[in-house]
Amino acid sequence: MSDTNSPGQPDSGNSGELSWPEYLTGGESRGAVPPGAQAAEPEGHARPRRVIGTPPPAAARTLLATDGGASREAARELPAEPDDPRRAKRVEKIVAACFIVAGLSGLAFMVFYGTIGVGSITNVLHSNLALGGSMALMFLLLGIGAVLWVRHLMPTVEMAEDRHPMAATPQERAAFKETFQQGAEASQFVKRPIIRRSLIAATIPMAVAPIFLLRDMGPLPGTSLDTTVWRKGLRLLVYGTGRPITAAEFNSPGALISVGPEGYLENDNAMAKAAVSLIKFRPGELVYGPPARPGGPSVRNKVVPNWTVDNIVAYSKICTHLGCPAALYEQTTHRILCPCHQSTFLATEGARVIFGPATRALPQLPIGVDSEGYLIATGPFNEPVGPSFWERS
């Protein structure tokens, strides 16, 4: 079969009257182009080889066929009749039916749009079904019709088109180089270094200046990541209801509630760092130890005793991995788990990390009670909460 000189056209062996002109074939056919299809190269191609799609000279300036005269039959590239006329007749009806129903579906879409309202879940459900269904049917039938059309009505053809190396010929390259050099010389760019250098020097500020414009996109972080709004005396309010809470109310062992600082519950910027989980333990469950060195790396793995009230401990809810609320708490195993990346903290031992990608314990908020018995913060966190950052030491 196809050796290196094989015609580009498959099944060339049994060529009938519709056989491709030889100009469709490989390189060896050069010069064997039939007269009727004398090569008329598209622009830019130097070799006298006929390429698919290039018109014979006579038709070169005609966009559309003016008449299907006998003179064109010889040069016909695409057959005009389907492979199987009887089948085509049948498929024609199916295709038309597809298109008609597709059109009706489009009409139905408009009718549904006008008749089905929205504004309630049930309405939206019906509207979505009706609009989407009619829209899908319309597109599906258009697609099916078009495929049936192309498969059964259009005659099957297979054409071969030649490729040319992407690289230009050496002559072309040389010509390009010459043109380019002439331009460079004419521009005096090479000959006048002072212009060249000053222009290059000028582009550097030009490129840097826009970056300056971005400076005001945000304030500098400064030390704002080190602190939260918690300070001595702020009451712990239950998130959602905004109620303060006493130690006596929060008295069920295994209890958990999300709290925030008084006055900041609806302040997302503040809550993004200040959210706290309040957890009540049974007596004897907590493992106590001293606080970590303020400002130092948090290797604390004990609960600070005088930061608790009656076995109630307040931990930052912001995961030290990537800042998601570490909100999943198993009261049997005392594990606090962050649903985002499953960092797990052991609540009885100062929320130290026992699994997952987080490296630091959840910071513990010092809490006490005020004169009315409500739980308050007795100071800020003594370390930055949330994810690690460069300036954190």
Added chain:
Amino acid sequence: MSWITARRRHPAAGYLVVAFVLVLIGTAYAVITGGSASASSPVSANSAQIAQGRNLFLEDCATCHGMFAQGVSGQAPGLIGVGAAAVDFQVSTGRMPAAKLGAENPRKPPRLTPSQTRAVAAYIQSLGGGPPIPSAAQVSTYGANVGLGQQLFVANCAACHNFVGAGGTLTDGKYAPALTQSTPTQIYEAMLTGPEAMPVFNDLTVTPQEKRDIIAYVTQVRALPNPGGFSLGRIGPVTEGLVAFLGLLFFMVLAALWITAKHGKAHE
């Protein structure tokens, strides 16, 4: 499960669920007011019921929890002081009596009848008090603030139970169950007693009214039809990604195969 989720978006589903919940509330109300003596005040629970409960306890529970509900170390916790609510939750959801010891006791059809359950609950309540079974009025979601329920739910419950209560995984094979079958009473009891790994939300921290708000949110959202079509389990983008590959991309590949399939013999 999937049968239910698939039909949730049916127009009638909303009415059905509302009707179902109404019937449920009605039944629960009838049941609980029937046994109101035991529910509202353990002290006044009638002694016959407590005796029945004790017998049932000895039959079904004492093997693990001990003859006097004192618990067996390493096997089952003591039940003195857990209250009727805890018993009602565990037994009415079928978790107790447990079939086998596992990381998590699954929900299954309850083994005891409602009246038997109440009897055991009354017996446990008589041993050491604890939270009682909430009354129908306590779990009624009539006039609840659903929006507040949403905020409380996502802040305190969704981390384990997922944003609509579809459930989620915990560590070591435990899981937070889906809330799709939980009755309002069971949800209330779960918050009150903190079954298994679940934290406790007592009535002073999350007031009964706020509990009703949470219950209203959970029951209202789970009863909602899915206006966009099949819910895909309401568990977020993972199932969506599967559909994108196994549904959409697969469909497109089939279309591509059909469009490019060889047909007929090439004209020459």
Added chain:
Amino acid sequence: MSVERALEGAGTFLDDRLHAARGVRVLLRKVFPDHWSFLLGEIILYSFIILLLTGTFLTLWFQPSMTDVIYHGSYIPLRGVRMSEAYASTLNISFDVRGGLLIRQIHHWAADLFMAAIMAHMIRVFFTGAYRKPREINWLIGIVLFTLGMFEGLFGYSLPDDLLSGAGLRITEGILQSLPIVGTYLAFFLFGGPFPGHLIIPRLYILHVLVIPGLILALVTVHLFLMFHQKHTQMPGKGRTNTNVVGAPMYPYFMAKTGAFFFFTFAALALAATFTQINPIWLYGPYNPVAMSAGSQPDFYMGALEGSLRMFPAWQWVMFGHTWAFNVFVPALLPLGIVFGGAAIWPFLEQWITGDRSEHHLNDRPRNAPTRTALGIAMITFYGVLWAEGANDIIANHLDIPLYTTTWIARVAWLVAPILAYIITKRICLGLQRKDRHLLEHGVETGIIRQLPGGEFIEETRPVDEEALAVLTSRTLPPPPPALEAAEGEVPPPGMRGALGKVRERLYNVVTESIPLPDSHGNGHGNGHTLEAVGADEHDQPSLPAGSGQSDGGNQH
């Protein structure tokens, strides 16, 4: 006839002004090869068009604002809840705009299909070697488009400001913060201050609706132009050579088929949007920094990143008074860096190893490039492990595997599975090559058993047909490296000297490992010389022929 006259009138009008007839006629007859896998790229194009259309619709109502509002719309469970205007307007689109939910769902499904099709298309191009010279530029553009698509998707699903997308932004902020030296500055600049601020949604909005789509559109245009200019690759087959394109002409065949395919894409997305709910933000609720849901996931194309963050060990050092959060920035950058960076340099690495700098227009069958195929499968496995780990909580919950076990499986599989995949794939490829060789040598088994005069039974075989023969012998191997040709004792050529040369020689042996074709097919079936014959008189370096024949010969000993 009047139609014809009208067309001719229009044609004349245009041609008088544009001189279009000649060029357009070439265009109409341009040949496109047919193979189902060539349509994977079209899915991307059409999903992108649908994304532009539906996205424009959504912007008519969407409010990219983080101003707090109290919701009073049609979705009853959230009435009275404080939320951003962005979230409220998304609820409005979903419940109060006719067709709004449908278009929103089509938009999101189209984004998913866009990314899924990019992956499938990239895999097709890789395994068939269609990225080889002269198409390296298009391969690189494709990788950039993949990355842009990821960001476009991330920013897009962040816009509604729901609980899951807010968590995604929080994680984005955490990753930015973790970067050494510049981290906190980048985070503060992006968010306009501390998280979440009031600027991130408007900023992501303009990136999502203008900047990134503009870049994607520009790159898609270049991508398509290059594909058009370089002509599409084709699968091996009878009559298909490295110097031709066999297929159907663009007009009417390709136009009809691709039009039909556009309709199918739209139909698939409309069907998905009608019957499957996607991103039900009303169920997630508005973002609030205190709340998080179980099973929180990103969209699937960010899943590998998520998994990588989940499984990476907790490594973090404090050095020189600064925090090096290796547990964040390494998994955020490294694994995807390996995948994308590896994909980007592979075409050039392969060229350097094999020394094959010729043009390739005839696609490889994956089995015929065992090392490449094995590397590709290893990379997919690598990505797949990360991806699955990104959904490990869902997997743990639904397959009853303990949560930590899934993480440990991923931590081991991340390293082991790609290696196993490589070895197994390579063996399979070589086995398939042996099967091909067997077919060529012994022909196709016919099932007819014949008894020889001596009493022996044999099964009759017939030679493979021409189409199969063309496919089976379509192998193209690179020329042997110079060092292999240099005789003992001679000085090897410059490229093969020193340690680097040794590495190259070793890699060459790995990359070109294959089962040789039988002798009778070693030459003459490569179809490789046609253009060489054409171009020999004009080109000093015949770059086009893949030279399958000669290189096969070189490898047969």
